[in-house]
Amino acid sequence: MARRRLRERLLYFALVPAIVIAVLLLGGIALRTTLQIEKARQQTVFDATLTLADERVDKLDKLIIGQDNVVAAHVDLASLTTIARRWLPTATRETPTVRAILVLDMSHPEHDVLAFASRAPGREDDVFRRLLLGKLFQHLNFEGDTNELRHLHQVIDRQSILISYWQRTYQDRQYLVVAWHDVPRLVHEIFPRLYRDVDRNSRMNVIDEDGRIVFGPPIKGGEFTVGRPFPTTLYNWRMQIALTSADELGQKVERQRLLELAMVGFAAVVVLVGVTIVIMASIKERRLAALKSDFVANVSHELKTPLSLVRMFGEILLADRVSSDDKRRQYLQIIVSESERLTALIENVLDFAKVERGKAAYEFAPGRLEDVVARAVDVYRYRAERDGIAVHLVTDGQLPSAMLDARAMELAVINLLDNAFKYAREGERVDVEVTSDGGGVIVRVIDRGPGIEPDEQERIFERFVRGRRAGEQRVRGSGIGLALVKHIAESHGGSITVKSPITDDERGSAFILRVPALRNGEGAATAPAQQAASTV
Numbered sequence: 001m002a003r004r005r006l007r008e009r010l011l012y013f014a015l016v017p018a019i020v021i022a023v024l025l026l027g028g029i030a031l032r033t034t035l036q037i038e039k040a041r042q043q044t045v046f047d048a049t050l051t052l053a054d055e056r057v058d059k060l061d062k063l064i065i066g067q068d069n070v071v072a073a074h075v076d077l078a079s080l081t082t083i084a085r086r087w088l089p090t091a092t093r094e095t096p097t098v099r100a101i102l103v104l105d106m107s108h109p110e111h112d113v114l115a116f117a118s119r120a121p122g123r124e125d126d127v128f129r130r131l132l133l134g135k136l137f138q139h140l141n142f143e144g145d146t147n148e149l150r151h152l153h154q155v156i157d158r159q160s161i162l163i164s165y166w167q168r169t170y171q172d173r174q175y176l177v178v179a180w181h182d183v184p185r186l187v188h189e190i191f192p193r194l195y196r197d198v199d200r201n202s203r204m205n206v207i208d209e210d211g212r213i214v215f216g217p218p219i220k221g222g223e224f225t226v227g228r229p230f231p232t233t234l235y236n237w238r239m240q241i242a243l244t245s246a247d248e249l250g251q252k253v254e255r256q257r258l259l260e261l262a263m264v265g266f267a268a269v270v271v272l273v274g275v276t277i278v279i280m281a282s283i284k285e286r287r288l289a290a291l292k293s294d295f296v297a298n299v300s301h302e303l304k305t306p307l308s309l310v311r312m313f314g315e316i317l318l319a320d321r322v323s324s325d326d327k328r329r330q331y332l333q334i335i336v337s338e339s340e341r342l343t344a345l346i347e348n349v350l351d352f353a354k355v356e357r358g359k360a361a362y363e364f365a366p367g368r369l370e371d372v373v374a375r376a377v378d379v380y381r382y383r384a385e386r387d388g389i390a391v392h393l394v395t396d397g398q399l400p401s402a403m404l405d406a407r408a409m410e411l412a413v414i415n416l417l418d419n420a421f422k423y424a425r426e427g428e429r430v431d432v433e434v435t436s437d438g439g440g441v442i443v444r445v446i447d448r449g450p451g452i453e454p455d456e457q458e459r460i461f462e463r464f465v466r467g468r469r470a471g472e473q474r475v476r477g478s479g480i481g482l483a484l485v486k487h488i489a490e491s492h493g494g495s496i497t498v499k500s501p502i503t504d505d506e507r508g509s510a511f512i513l514r515v516p517a518l519r520n521g522e523g524a525a526t527a528p529a530q531q532a533a534s535t536v
Helices: 002-035 037-076 079-093 121-137 183-194 246-318 324-355 368-377 381-387 406-423 468-473 480-489
Strands: 097-107 114-120 151-158 157-170 174-179 200-207 214-215 226-228 236-243 365-367 389-395 402-404 429-435 439-449 497-499 510-514 533-534
Touching: 037 079, 037 097, 037 157, 037 183, 037 200, 037 226, 037 236, 079 097, 079 114, 097 121, 114 121, 121 151, 121 157, 121 226, 121 389, 121 402, 157 183, 183 214, 246 324, 246 480, 324 381, 365 368, 368 389, 368 402, 368 406, 368 439, 381 406, 402 406, 402 510, 406 439, 406 480, 406 510, 468 510, 480 497, 480 510
Parallel strands: 389 429
Antiparallel strands: 097 114, 097 174, 151 157, 157 174, 200 214, 200 236, 226 236, 365 402, 389 533, 429 439, 439 510, 497 510
């Protein structure tokens, strides 16, 4: 096991420097590549122009496809007569370039038009229907997945026509949905609006299949020009873009180079910070693993000792080797006390396991915290008498009620009492006070033990953490009691703190558990508590 841990540590400490070296090498390579970027400025200009062209042709395709999706949403094959009523009210806003919608019967050889909706009914609609069935239909692509959206862009009689079409099946019949786009509207209304953000350092136009300009200004020869066809819609047309200021683009390239240098430096810093975090997390994880190991050892010892006593005195009683009734009663009392200690330890471990798994559930109800504290003190009556410790319980009168899980809060107070009993044997006194501060109910468990070091007063509420004095005095414990108290307090919306020493002249520790009080009218009304004081 020791050799395995040694190998793991060697691997870990070898891996971290290797990562740092690899990052530095990659940073150096990136720096060298960035410094050579000026030599490839012409390629950069081309790439920038091509990216700009792709962006602009995709913008139009997305606009048309978005309108096609709207049309598909309005076409209900179960009720073809409602297409116009569903589509026309929003056609101008949602589908500005769609002029008409048709539904054809693909199951019939004649491909009858079953539905037709037009934004501007007229003679041109009849011409388009005849054109669709007579000339355009033969150019439609029905190969592969016919349900996908497709487009047809054709020039017939010097007229550019764009249609979107897709097939649908309804009640074992095939239908073809066709959206007729108004190309002149696209050119004269949509293009100016869609491409009005043309950069002053570039020129753009759209040409048809014969090279004639459809939209935009002429681009002079000799400029760096990139042409891109529209991918899926107006695929017979091309968009041309020319950058008119390569010098300014060169400056942008230089700024990009400096930005990349900064990013390389930033990445190196991030990696170094990340490696540091990993190292710290690993150290913390190893420390937590060591604490867990100590926890298992402590719990095992806590279980073993009372079990050994219970077994030993049980065997003595079973063998009837008791000299007197007083001895028998003493042995039985030891068995009962150790059994109670086992029960408390097991309950602590089980409750802590629920907290660790996130399954701890509390049943809140209006109640009086002073009653819960009194029950917890009563549980420790016999242990206090046996250990010779006086427990003084003092409760203020007129304490407000609070939303409590009585069992959980009793467990929290019991853990505080158990902690006080372990370290307060010298003081022979533990004070338990229940008071209020106007906004909450406060429980103070005060012992006259050796106290807690200032640097440990925050950490003792962490899981598996025990103070140095616990090891020095060989006090048994699992290291989860105070962590469980903290979780219970915070689950009630309260807090747990410790003050040590109690005063400048008096050593010891005061654990202060605070729970928010119910406001007037909240929860169930309970009778006010009377001033009470008792000594156990």
